[in-house]
Structure formats: structure tokens, C-alpha cells
Amino acid sequence: MTAVAARAELFDCRDAFAQALLEIAKADVRVVAVVNDSVGSTKLGNLRTEFPDRFFNVGIAEQNLIGVGAGLANGGKIPFVCGASPFLTGRGLEQIKVDAAYSNANIKLVGVSSGLAYGALGPTHHSIEDLAWTRAIANLTIIVPADPIETAQAVRAAYETDGPIFLRTSRMPVPVVHPPDYRFRIGRAAMLRDGRDLTIIANGVMVSRAVEAAELLDSVGISARVLNMATLSPLDSDAILDAARATGGIVTVEEHTVRGGLGGAVAETVVTEHPVPMRILGVPGVFAPTGSPEYLLEHFGLTADGIRAAAIDLLSARDAS
Amino acid sequence: MTEARDGRVDDLRRRSQAIRARDLRMVYEAGLGHIGGEFSAIDILVTLYFGVLRIVAGDPTAPDRDRFVLSKGHSAAALYATLAEAGFIDPDELATFMAPMSRLNGHPDRNKVPGVETNTGPLGHGFPVAVGMALAARADGSSRRTFVLTGDGELQEGSMWEAAMAAGHFGLDNLIVIVDRNGLQQGDFTERTMRLEPLADKWRAFGWAVREVDGHDHAALLQTLGAVPFEWGRPSCVIAHTHKAQGISFATDRVEWHHHVPSDSEFRRALAELEAAP
Numbered sequence: 171m172t173a174v175a176a177r178a179e180l181f182d183c184r185d186a187f188a189q190a191l192l193e194i195a196k197a198d199v200r201v202v203a204v205v206n207d208s209v210g211s212t213k214l215g216n217l218r219t220e221f222p223d224r225f226f227n228v229g230i231a232e233q234n235l236i237g238v239g240a241g242l243a244n245g246g247k248i249p250f251v252c253g254a255s256p257f258l259t260g261r262g263l264e265q266i267k268v269d270a271a272y273s274n275a276n277i278k279l280v281g282v283s284s285g286l287a288y289g290a291l292g293p294t295h296h297s298i299e300d301l302a303w304t305r306a307i308a309n310l311t312i313i314v315p316a317d318p319i320e321t322a323q324a325v326r327a328a329y330e331t332d333g334p335i336f337l338r339t340s341r342m343p344v345p346v347v348h349p350p351d352y353r354f355r356i357g358r359a360a361m362l363r364d365g366r367d368l369t370i371i372a373n374g375v376m377v378s379r380a381v382e383a384a385e386l387l388d389s390v391g392i393s394a395r396v397l398n399m400a401t402l403s404p405l406d407s408d409a410i411l412d413a414a415r416a417t418g419g420i421v422t423v424e425e426h427t428v429r430g431g432l433g434g435a436v437a438e439t440v441v442t443e444h445p446v447p448m449r450i451l452g453v454p455g456v457f458a459p460t461g462s463p464e465y466l467l468e469h470f471g472l473t474a475d476g477i478r479a480a481a482i483d484l485l486s487a488r489d490a491s
Numbered sequence: 492m493t494e495a496r497d498g499r500v501d502d503l504r505r506r507s508q509a510i511r512a513r514d515l516r517m518v519y520e521a522g523l524g525h526i527g528g529e530f531s532a533i534d535i536l537v538t539l540y541f542g543v544l545r546i547v548a549g550d551p552t553a554p555d556r557d558r559f560v561l562s563k564g565h566s567a568a569a570l571y572a573t574l575a576e577a578g579f580i581d582p583d584e585l586a587t588f589m590a591p592m593s594r595l596n597g598h599p600d601r602n603k604v605p606g607v608e609t610n611t612g613p614l615g616h617g618f619p620v621a622v623g624m625a626l627a628a629r630a631d632g633s634s635r636r637t638f639v640l641t642g643d644g645e646l647q648e649g650s651m652w653e654a655a656m657a658a659g660h661f662g663l664d665n666l667i668v669i670v671d672r673n674g675l676q677q678g679d680f681t682e683r684t685m686r687l688e689p690l691a692d693k694w695r696a697f698g699w700a701v702r703e704v705d706g707h708d709h710a711a712l713l714q715t716l717g718a719v720p721f722e723w724g725r726p727s728c729v730i731a732h733t734h735k736a737q738g739i740s741f742a743t744d745r746v747e748w749h750h751h752v753p754s755d756s757e758f759r760r761a762l763a764e765l766e767a768a769p
């Protein structure tokens with residue numbers, strides 16, 4: 171059994187998010203929440219009960235959701251604007267660009283149930299473009315936490331850091347990948363494991379699977395470094411370039427389309443500064459078929475075994491050349 | 492009411508109960524779905540498919556077919572069960588609802604399922620597309636009509652009122668919107684979440700001819716939907732007063748049944764009620 175599987179209690183990171191936000195709201199009256207008929211799906215029922223005057227439900231209206239959030243920020247509030255990621259980012263994209271990022275509002279956007287978490291509800295509900303869309307926008311910090319420990323710290327970091335921030339959380343059950351003394355810092359990748367032969371860079375739901383893949387590779391004598399790139403923007407290019415120089419090959423893996431997300435961001439850095447062979451794992455530019463979240467991750471090879479296979483493929487291609 | 496008419500209404504009622512039972516089983520077996528808004532909409536869907544729409548199951552892309560758009564795409568199971576009852580898809584396929592590689596997603600996909608006109612799921616999409624369909628029909632000089640079923644919570648989306656304004660402006664009397672006015676959305680009553688009333692006045696102010704109807708009374712639905720356009724030169728809006736999870740006594744009007752999946756015992760009790768209903 172792998173180390174990750176051994177500590178395989180699984181968590182829905184929305185719980186850590188809701189708990190952290192409640193604590194922050196208790197300590198700071200400026201903190202408010204704005205939702206779009208999503209009290210249940212964001213798990214913010216407790217916050218609403220405790221602070222009904224600081225809780226705004228704008229109904230099913232994502233454009234208004236973000237605009238209202240930006241206006242609250244203008245009034246000195248610290249709004250956490252929370253909704254399902256596909257609709258928050260998809261419907262509200264221009265509001266994110268103009269009202270949040272371009273206006274440099276102190277607004278915190280929280281997209282829940284991102285990636286493939288909605289499974290069989292289908293491609294309308296999959297949020298596998300959200301990172302590409304938001305990454306294209308200037309002046310927007312993007313954080314994709316991997317486990318409950320990092321989620322809670324990311325909520326606090328978003329609160330403490332002035333300016334627009336997009337926090338992309340999942341509802342997919344994940345194990346804890348960080349030690350209790352882990353310190354999340356915006357813009358800093360975390361090395362979860364060092365290695366010589368190649369580097370696996372992941373974020374969000376895929377981090378635990380990347381660690382498992384490294385353990386599988388270890389058992390066949392391949393030493394893989396694993397980076398959790400929890401901040402997608404601004405990108406930790408030092409960590410990426412160090413990985414490129416030290417290990418000579420990179421596999422990225424994300425619960426997102428391969429177009430323009432983590433893989434794209436890493437490739438942009440590597441290609442311009444220190445080209446090394448790469449493999450980019452994710453949803454290969456298609457609308458997913460019907461299936462549960464687990465089924466779809468399996469279908470697209472977004473598993474420890476899929477990452478292992480991509481790593482071996484990269485190494486054999488590199489050795490052959 | 493004539494006897495023939497009565498027979499027709501009985502037939503619609505029977506189909507509605509059969510579709511409710513089928514839908515219940517689909518959601519129970521898939522472990523996912525939206526029974527509340529499906530059961531509020533089923534009598535409307537059945538009246539449309541078996542009493543109003545000029546469509547032929549064997550020819551689902553006939554250019555002059557009436558168009559039906561399910562703007563509240565989360566009621567997909569009800570649409571699939573209705574399309575099966577109407578002969579567009581094989582009833583056996585309903586058992587694959589949301590199963591791996593099934594054509595039957597949790598939200599309808601026109602590239603997979605015959606009879607689906609446009610892909611919906613995120614609220615606020617179907618209606619604007621329907622306005623375009625109605626404009627195309629008018630440009631073609633076609634007598635085909637476009638019917639749209641929207642949620643009431645869905646009317647909180649700005650795109651819905653952009654579409655309403657456009658249809659009023661263009662005077663699209665070949666366009667009919669039916670609002671499934673069940674009074675509930677995902678988390679609460681609509682009026683406690685984001686007020687919609689006075690709803691009929693809003694539609695009138697946007698240039699629509701409006702009628703209100705009991706959305707579970709097949710005879711009234713047949714009569715109302717058979718009388719469109721209500722006014723020449725204006726689009727028609729039917730506010731259908733409905734109940735979420737209508738037909739399951741212990742679930743009716745309960746907010747959690749928006750997407751509650753029945754337990755074994757709830758499933759058996761609900762099925763017994765549906766099968767016992769006249």
C-alpha cells in the first residue's frame with residue numbers, strides 16, 4: 171500500500187473552506203459572504219445562521235453576484251463571493267475581468283465543485299476551463315488547494331492579502347497530503363517529495379495522485395520530484411525552473427482541460443527559459459462523456475497509474491533521443 | 492366538456508403518472524437527479540408532447556417541426572422519459588440514465604438525444620436560444636412555433652429578461668414561454684431568495700400577453716396552450732402554477748426534494764402512491 175493510501179481518510183474541502191471562513195468572519199466584521207442560491211452547495215449554512223446581516227443571497231444571478239461583491243469591496247467590506255465554479259467563472263467572466271481584476275477590487279471569488287466534480291451531470295456542469303479563463307486575466311491571483319489543510323490556509327491567505335483572488339475548490343473527496351505544520355504561501359510551490367529523474371507538477375485534486383504516482387515510480391527505481399503548484403497565478407517560476415534544471419523532465423497533471431491551465435502555464439515558463447521534455451495530463455480538449463467523477467478521472471488517465479505511465483513514456487523518449 | 496375531450500385528458504393524466512413513476516426509478520437508480528422540478532413540470536411536458544406540439548418522433552429534424560426547449564435543463568430525466576413515451580428514444584435506454592457512456596447525461600445534449608433542440612443545464616440559456624429559433628421561423632415564413640419551459644428561480648438570471656425584452660420588441664407571436672411557477676428554487680422559496688412578484692406584470696411590461704393556469708390540470712393546460720398566440724403581434728407567456736414533487740404526498744413543496752434522492756423506503760412509498768393514483 172502506498173503512503174497516501176495508508177492515510178486514506180478522505181475529506182470534502184468545502185468543509186474546511188466553510189469552517190475557515192466562519193472563523194475569519196467571527197474575528198472581522200468586514201467579512202461578508204455573497205452567494206447565488208448556493209447556500210447548500212457552498213456549505214455556508216452556518217455562516218448564514220450566525221451572521222444573517224453579513225450574508226447576501228442574490229439568487230440565481232452570477233453576473234450580479236460578482237458585481238455586487240465588487241461593490242461591497244468598494245464599501246470597505248471583504249466579500250467572499252461563492253458559487254459553483256462553472257457558473258461563477260463562466261457566466262461571470264467579464265465581471266471577474268472588469269469588476270474584480272481590472273478594478274483591483276479586494277474581492278475573494280470562491281468557486282466550489284470545480285473540475286469534474288459534477289460527474290454525470292455533464293459538460294455544462296464540469297468546470298474544466300475555469301483556470302484557463304481566469305489565468306488569461308491580469309491582476310488576478312489564482313489558488314487551487316490540494317487538501318483541507320491547504321484549503322483552510324488559502325482562505326486565510328486570501329483574507330489577509332489585499333486584491334482580487336480566485337480560490338478554486340473541489341467537492342471531490344481527497345486525502346490529506348500536507349503535514350500539520352505545513353505553511354501555505356501565495357505564489358510558492360510546495361515540494362512534497364524530492365527526486366532526480368523527473369518532476370511531477372500538480373494542483374488541487376491531482377496532488378495526492380501525483381504523490382502516489384511518485385511512490386509507484388520509486389518502486390521501479392525512478393526518482394520523481396513532486397511539486398504542489400497550489401498558486402497558478404502568480405506562478406512560482408523559480409520552482410519550475412529549478413525542477414527543469416535538476417530533473418530534466420516535467421509531467422503536469424490537472425483536473426482541467428490541457429489547454430491553458432497548469433500545463434500551459436508550466437510550459438510557457440519552461441519553453442522560454444529552460445526547455446525540457448514535458449507531458450501535459452488533463453482533459454484532452456473534449457467534452458467529457460457521461461460518468462461519475464471517479465469514472466471520468468479514470469477515463470482520462472488522471473490517476474496515479476496514468477501519471478506513472480506518462481512519466482515512463484517521457485523518460486523512455488528522453489533516453490532514446 | 493365533450494366525452495372525446497375527457498378521454499383525451501384521461502390519457503394525458505395516465506401518461507403523466509407513468510412518466511412520474513419512470514422518472515422516480517431513473518433518479519433512484521442513478522442516485523442523482525432533480526425530482527422536485529421534474530414532477531412539477533411533467534404535466535406540462537405531457538400536455539405539450541401529446542396534445543400541442545406538431546412533431547413526429549420518426550422525423551426529429553423535420554424543418555417545420557414545432558420546437559420545444561427545456562430551459563430548466565436539470566429536469567432532464569422528465570424530458571427523457573417523455574421523449575421515450577413519445578417514441579423519440581427507446582424506453583429501455585432510460586435505464587442508462589447518467590450511467591457511464593450513456594447518451595442520457597444529467598442535462599440534455601442535442602448531439603446525443605433525438606428531440607433535444609439545444610443543450611441546457613446552466614440556467615438562463617434555453618430561452619435566448621428559443622428567441623433565435625422564433626426569429627428564424629418568422630424569417631422563413633414558417634408557421635412552426637417555439638415553446639420554452641423555464642424555471643421560476645431561473646427567471647433571476649439576467650439573460651432571461653434580455654430574451655424577454657427582445658421577444659417583446661420583435662413581437663414574436665410564434666414564441667410561447669411556460670413558467671414552471673412552483674415557488675421554490677434550490678435552497679428556499681423564490682420569494683424569500685429573490686422576489687419575482689408581481690411576475691405577470693413583469694412579463695406584460697416586457698410586451699408579452701400573459702395567462703395563468705393550474706400547471707397540474709391537463710384540461711386547463713390543453714385549453715390554454717391550444718389558444719396561442721393569446722394576442723397577435725405579441726409573444727405568449729403562460730404562468731403555470733405548480734408544486735415541486737407533485738404526486739408524492741410526503742415530498743410535495745418540500746425544498747430538499749429539489750435534488751433529494753429517495754431512500755429505499757421513500758422510493759417504495761412514492762411508487763405505491765403513483766401507481767395507486769387514478
Ligand SMILES: Cc1ncc(C[n+]2csc(CCOP(=O)(O)OP(=O)(O)O)c2C)c(N)n1
Pocket residue numbers: 206207230232257261525527528529531563565612613614615641642643644645646671673675676677735749
Ligand atoms: C447558472 C446556474 N446557476 C446555478 C445553477 C444550479 N441550480 C440548478 S437548479 C437550481 C434551482 C432552479 O430553480 P428553478 O428554476 O425554480 O427550477 P425548479 O424549481 O423548477 O427545479 C440551481 C440554482 C445552475 N444550474 N445554473
Ligand SMILES: [Mg+2]
Pocket residue numbers: 528642643644671672673674675676
Ligand atoms: Mg422553481
